[in-house]
Amino acid sequence: MLVLTRKKGEQILIDKGQIEIHVIYQRRGVVALGIKAPAHIDVDRKEIFLRKQTNPQNTNIEEPK
Incomplete structure (x- = not known):
């Protein structure tokens, strides 16, 4: 398993950018992607x-x- 850290507003790209995961917010142990x-x-x-x-x-x- 690959573990990455990102902050609000940052992204992770998968499959040559075909899939984008955006970190929307994190608060009280909840992360919105x-x-x-x-x-x-x-x-x-x-x-x-x-x-x-x-x-x-x-x-x-x-x-x-």
């Missing part, structure tokens, strides 16, 4: 990804309230 990726690349939080794996017919999985 912005991710730009081509439409053919799925970007999910892990818990959403795992739900999709257990229920592949329903790709419109709603966030629990």
